[in-house]
Amino acid sequence: MNIFRRIFRHFRKEYEYPEQFDVWEEVVYNRNDIDLRDPEQLSDYVTNCLEQIKEASGEIDSLSSEYNIVTSQLKDMEEIEALPADDRRALCEAATRLTNINTARKGFEKKVIPMNEADFNKIDALYDQIEEGVRKLKEAEIYKTKIKQDMKHLSGEKEAYVFRKYDLQHFIEDLRSMIVICLTAAFLCVAILLILQFGFGMNTQIGYLLAAGATAVAMTFVYLKHTNALHELKRVEKSINKIILLHNSVKIRYINNTNLLEYLHIKYNVKNAAELEKKFLQYLAEKKRREEFKQMEKDLDAAERDLLRILRSIKLTDPHVWLHQPAAILDKKEMVEVRHNLIIRRQTLRKRMDYNKEVVAKKAQDEIKDLVDQYPDFSAKIMGMIDKYEEKYS
Numbered sequence: 001m002n003i004f005r006r007i008f009r010h011f012r013k014e015y016e017y018p019e020q021f022d023v024w025e026e027v028v029y030n031r032n033d034i035d036l037r038d039p040e041q042l043s044d045y046v047t048n049c050l051e052q053i054k055e056a057s058g059e060i061d062s063l064s065s066e067y068n069i070v071t072s073q074l075k076d077m078e079e080i081e082a083l084p085a086d087d088r089r090a091l092c093e094a095a096t097r098l099t100n101i102n103t104a105r106k107g108f109e110k111k112v113i114p115m116n117e118a119d120f121n122k123i124d125a126l127y128d129q130i131e132e133g134v135r136k137l138k139e140a141e142i143y144k145t146k147i148k149q150d151m152k153h154l155s156g157e158k159e160a161y162v163f164r165k166y167d168l169q170h171f172i173e174d175l176r177s178m179i180v181i182c183l184t185a186a187f188l189c190v191a192i193l194l195i196l197q198f199g200f201g202m203n204t205q206i207g208y209l210l211a212a213g214a215t216a217v218a219m220t221f222v223y224l225k226h227t228n229a230l231h232e233l234k235r236v237e238k239s240i241n242k243i244i245l246l247h248n249s250v251k252i253r254y255i256n257n258t259n260l261l262e263y264l265h266i267k268y269n270v271k272n273a274a275e276l277e278k279k280f281l282q283y284l285a286e287k288k289r290r291e292e293f294k295q296m297e298k299d300l301d302a303a304e305r306d307l308l309r310i311l312r313s314i315k316l317t318d319p320h321v322w323l324h325q326p327a328a329i330l331d332k333k334e335m336v337e338v339r340h341n342l343i344i345r346r347q348t349l350r351k352r353m354d355y356n357k358e359v360v361a362k363k364a365q366d367e368i369k370d371l372v373d374q375y376p377d378f379s380a381k382i383m384g385m386i387d388k389y390e391e392k393y394s
Contacts, residue, residue, distance in 0.1 A: 038040045042382075044242070044370075045245065047385070048248070051249065051366050052361070056356035056363065056364075060356050063353050064353075067346065067350070070346045073318060074339065074343070075317065077335065077338070079178075079315075079316060080322075082333075083314065091311075091314075091329060094303065094307040095322075095326040096330060097306065099330065101299050102300070102326075105300065108293075115283065116282060119282075119326070121324045122268070123279055126268065126288060126322060130276070131280075132282075133267070134280065137264050140261050141273060144254070144257050147253055153277065154243055158240060161236050161240045167231045168232055172226060172233070176226075178222050179222055181221065182219060183215075189207070189211040252360055256356070261285045262348060263345065266348060307326065308320070363367065
């Protein structure tokens with residue numbers, strides 16, 4: 001076959017190999033290789049779009065609660081900064097007392113404390129969420145590895161199909177070239193036989209039979225190969241299309257998972273689940289040790305109650321947060337740092353919400369609308385699929 005390819009190279013059409021999968025943030029819809037008259041392919045394509053809308057909607061719902069908490073904390077900061085002078089003075093006095101007690105307590109515990117105060121306060125502020133945070137981080141880290149393996153497998157599988165597709169296209173072009181060559185050779189043989197028969201008076205009957213037989217065998221062989229190649233090409237194109245649909249779904253999961261990890265790293269100020277788990281264990285040990293010095297903590301508890309009473313009188317959404325960061329009440333730089341961290345968290349949440357709304361859900365919705373607009377013959381069927389899908393998950 002390599003010999004044939006060299007002989008018929010000038011008959012081939014040149015094809016450009018497509019680029020590899022797009023970057024993670026992009027969601028690609030490509031209907032070039034989809035036969036919309038095939039009910040199975042149409043159903044798979046529309047269902048894939050609906051699954052993406054459903055997944056994006058679920059992700060947005062899960063982010064809204066955390067987003068509202070962060071927003072409430074930012075509003076609490078505005079309430080504190082807008083306090084009248086007398087209320088501000090009372091709040092600063094309570095915060096100063098709490099800060100001074102904390103300072104004395106640090107001096108007592110400095111030699112034996114198993115973790116720094118910043119980490120302790122961070123874990124203490126998020127105590128009710130640590131175990132869930134460790135679980136989420138572990139699951140997200142494991143899931144990220146699995147997704148990357150799936151993407152690597154899909155990329156390799158698609159690349160193999162793409163190369164096979166273009167090999168088949170070249171092979172089909174070669175077969176078409178062979179038809180031209182065979183027909184040309186047949187005409188030449190007939191012409192030579194005619195010259196030998198009528199010009200030289202030779203008996204060329206056997207020659208006609210051999211030429212006809214050879215031509216029939218060659219054309220039959222080429223026809224069978226051509227038909228098989230076309231069937232295989234259609235199968236390969238269908239497989240490529242299914243891989244692209246799977247790739248889009250996996251890509252969206254990868255983006256959401258990566259954003260979740262990024263947010264959890266910012267929220268808990270750790271690099272991975274192991275670090276958070278270690279800090280949590282250190283926190284538990286330190287908390288147990290501090291409970292042994294309950295007498296020393298009485299003054300601290302009194303100061304906290306005083307500060308909490310003032311904070312509650314301001315009617316903050318979550319006054320307990322400020323018990324762990326009284327320095328932010330006294331120091332504008334500390335307040336700016338706390339606000340900056342909250343803004344980063346909220347921006348991260350908004351980024352994830354906007355991605356799912358504007359990129360995932362909107363593109364999927366636009367794709368379905370475009371299908372209905374461009375193929376009105378299938379609009380009723382598509383709308384029926386949407387109704388069934390909504391009934392199923394309503």
